Amino acid sequence: MTILVTGGLGFIGSHTAIELIESGHEVIILDNLINSKLEVLDKLFEITGKRPIFYQIDVTQQAALEEVFQSHRFDGAIHFAGLKAVGESVAKPLEYYYNNLVSTMVLSKLCLKYGVNKFVFSSSATVYGDQISPMREDMPLQRTTNPYGExxxxxxxxxMDTASVNPDFSVCLLRYFNPVGAHDSGLIGEDPNGIPNNLMPFVTKVAKKELDTLSVFGDDYDTIDGSGVRDYIHVVDLARGHLAAIEKMGPGVSIYNLGTGRGTSVLELVEAFTRVNNVVVPYEVVARRDGDIATSYADPTKAEEELGWSAQKDIEDMVGDAWRFEQQNK
Ligand SMILES: NC(=O)c1ccc[n+]([C@@H]2O[C@H](COP(=O)([O-])OP(=O)(O)OC[C@H]3O[C@@H](n4cnc5c(N)ncnc54)[C@H](O)[C@@H]3O)[C@@H](O)[C@H]2O)c1
Incomplete structure (x- = not known):
């Protein structure tokens, strides 16, 4: 298949591009580089031996995007492009609503116009809100606590509304839990522009002494050690979930959790990082962050039953690969 990958130079998109290329698919990447770097294209070539066609385009720009649709025939689109920092979304709601919603609308409109009938979307476990884990796809959604989640x-x-009146248009909503880790080549990983927002790049920066201490937000949650519990998933497993989705998705709308089904606390993750990599990560416990919940982990059964996909890598793989990437690349 020929697959359009928006946000394909970012963390999850670049790992997914590798899995698609290695399975024989043609990949065309769009990215505006707001949170990624052009060098990732060279890394993709180094890893796969193929250099995907790349367009530096903002997906909200319909005219520029339409030129790409006129130049290629796509079998499917995977839409990663989006802004993802929860805290920043509270400070800049309009930027987040504009970028994330307009990109989705413009891309789906052009997919309909050009008969691209498979659309895979990067959703998030945040849509479940503060419900009792494990989260299941048939749970009612709750209002999220920030513009990003909204x-x-x-x-x-x-x-969903678009698919309901366009029976040929299939949509697969993938709700990610907490992607971490890096490709085992050490060539690509999570490399955000600016100060990291997610836990793992923060841990690696502290381990490398680029930042002084890791802030652990709250140690009084009702969890195994008081710190927040999340379902960390290796980014390569997550990428393989997209491959399974684009290859096996059925008609209409399908929704899958992509998680491991196991919860790990922040302090357990820091302990695993220290043990596996033999490096100290100084941390301090600070106040809880507004909007954070105690525990979130997936019930991944549906993806296993319907897509034949399940996460294979464990927390040791995740912390080891994340550290290898950090050491090799900065
Ligand atoms: N990483 C996570 O924890 C997580 C969890 C759940 C969902 N998601 C979602 O998965 C997707 C990918 O996340 P990621 O971690 O790879 O983030 P990322 O920031 O590394 O990748 C997103 C890419 O999209 C690009 N981009 C953003 N807006 C764009 C636009 N308008 N036009 C073109 N390119 C644009 C960025 O430059 C970046 O390369 C995002 O939609 C994110 O919200 C991420």
Missing amino acids: TKAMSERIL
Whole structure:
């Protein structure tokens, strides 16, 4: 298949591009580089021996995007492009609503116009809100606590409504839990522009002494050690979930959790990082962050039953690969 990958130079998109290329698919990448670097294209070539066609385009720009649709015939689109920092979304709601919603609408509109009938969307476990884990796809969604989360819930709604009146248009909503880790080549990984927002790049920066201490937000949650519990998933497993989705998705709308089904606390993750990599990560416990919940992990059964996909890598793989990438690349 020929697959359009928006946000394909970012963390999850680049790992997914590798899995698609290695399975024989043709990949065309769009990215505006707001949170990624052009060098990732060279890394993709180094890893796969193929250099995907790349367009530096903002997906909200319909005219520029339409030129790409006129130049290629796509069998499917995977839409990773989006802004993802929860805290920043509270400070800049309009930027988040504009970028994340307009990109989804423009891309789906052009997919309909050009008969691209498979659309895979990067959603998030945040749409479940503060419900009792394990999270299941048939749980009612709750209002999320920040504009970023709302853009995911609204994008899901927009795509479901669009699919309901366009029977040939299939939509697969993938709700990610907490992607971490890096490709085992050490060539690509999570490399955000600016100060990291997610836990793992923060841990690696502290381990490398680029930042002084890791802030652990709260140690009084009702969890195994008081710190927040999340379902960390290796980015290569997550990428393989997209491959399974684009190859096996059925008609209409399908929704899958992509998680391991296991919860790990922040302090357990720091302990695993220290043990596996033999490096100290100084941390301090600070106040809880607004909007954070105690525990979130997936029930991944549906993806296993319907896509034949399940996560294979464990927390040791995740912390080891993340550290290898950090050491090799900065
Ligand atoms: N990483 C996570 O923890 C996580 C969890 C759940 C969902 N998601 C979602 O998965 C997707 C990919 O996340 P990621 O971690 O790879 O993030 P990322 O920031 O590394 O990748 C996103 C890419 O999209 C690009 N981009 C953003 N807006 C664009 C636009 N308008 N036009 C073109 N390119 C644009 C960025 O430059 C970046 O390369 C995002 O939609 C994100 O919200 C991520």
